Every structure is written in structure tokens, then in C-alpha cells.
Amino acid sequence: MKNVKEILEQKGGEVYTASPDETVLEAIRKLADLGIGSLVVVENGRPVGLFSERDYTCKVALEGRHSQDTPVREVMSERLVVVHPDTTTNECMALMTENRIRHLPVVDEGKLVGLVSIGDIVKDIINEQQFVIEQLEQYLYYS
Numbered sequence: 269m270k271n272v273k274e275i276l277e278q279k280g281g282e283v284y285t286a287s288p289d290e291t292v293l294e295a296i297r298k299l300a301d302l303g304i305g306s307l308v309v310v311e312n313g314r315p316v317g318l319f320s321e322r323d324y325t326c327k328v329a330l331e332g333r334h335s336q337d338t339p340v341r342e343v344m345s346e347r348l349v350v351v352h353p354d355t356t357t358n359e360c361m362a363l364m365t366e367n368r369i370r371h372l373p374v375v376d377e378g379k380l381v382g383l384v385s386i387g388d389i390v391k392d393i394i395n396e397q398q399f400v401i402e403q404l405e406q407y408l409y410y411s
Contacts, residue, residue: 270392272360272374272384273353281382283373285310286319288341292328295319295340308373308383309344315373315380317344350375351384357392360384 286295286307295307299321306320319340327343328335349363350373360372364386374382 269356269358269396271353271357272351272355272372272382275357275384275388275392276353276374276382279388281374283308283380283383285380286340286344287311288316288344289339291336292319292324292333292338292340292343293335296321296324296335306371308371308380309340310380313380314378315348315350315375317341317346317348318371318373319344320371348373352376353381357389357396360389361393364389 284298284302284304284307286298286309288309288311298307299305306318308315309317309319317340323343323345324335327333328338333343349367349369351360351363353374353376355374363372364370370386372384373380374384
């Protein structure tokens with residue numbers, strides 16, 4: 269079973285971020301330009317929230333706010349579930365399922381070092397299961 273550090277080594281540790289003081293319009297432009305669904309909101313090098321397409325839809329569009337004059341801080345999801353690089357993929361899956369979230373910022377000594385998504389975790393679990401299946405098939409073939 270892999271841990272988050274190993275996943276980040278394969279995919280890279282680049283994390284797209286937003287400042288809590290930038291406007292929602294700036295943040296959704298980043299989402300669109302990068303083709304991603306969320307940004308980690310960082311203040312003084314530390315993650316303080318997550319801004320997602322869902323936050324925009326539910327807290328800006330549906331509430332009649334204006335993207336160009338609403339700061340990210342007012343609409344970001346502040347309840348942040350984070351993991352450490354040593355967290356296993358199974359632990360990540362349990363956290364994501366329990367908290368109904370799709371992204372986990374990776375924090376080491378208070379600093380943001382990466383981000384894993386549900387897609388990263390599912391891909392790793394599927395690869396691990398495929399490996400086990402292949403090993404069992406080899407065992408049965410040569411037995």
C-alpha cells in the first residue's frame with residue numbers, strides 16, 4: 269500500500285492556489301485556465317481553505333453575489349481536512365468518504381507540499397489491486 273508521498277513523487281507536488289483576498293472572479297479564471305476544479309487557499313504559506321466550483325455555484329451564483337467584488341475568503345470552504353505525506357491511500361480514501369470531499373491538501377510541518385484528489389487515490393488502489401490479481405494468477409499458473 270502506497271502513501272501520499274509516493275503518489276506525489278509520481279504525479280508531482282505542484283499545487284494551484286488562491287489568496288483569500290483575491291476576488292472570486294480571479295479564482296474562477298484560474299480554475300478555467302488550468303482546467304481544474306479547486307484551488308487551495310493559502311495565507312502566509314499555510315492552507316486556510318479550499319475554493320471549488322461547488323463553492324462558486326452555491327455561495328456566489330445562487331446567492332446573487334458578484335464575482336468581481338467578492339473575496340475568496342467569504343466563500344471558501346474553511347473546514348479543511350489535510351493529510352501528511354506518510355498517510356496511506358486507504359486512510360485517504362476513508363477520510364474522503366467520511367467527509368464527502370474530493371481533495372486532500374498534503375501538509376508537512378505546517379507547509380503545503382501537495383494535493384491529492386479522489387482520482388489519484390482511486391487510480392492507486394486500482395493499480396494495487398491489479399498487481400495483486402496478477403500475482404495470484406501467476407501463483408495459480410505455476411502451482
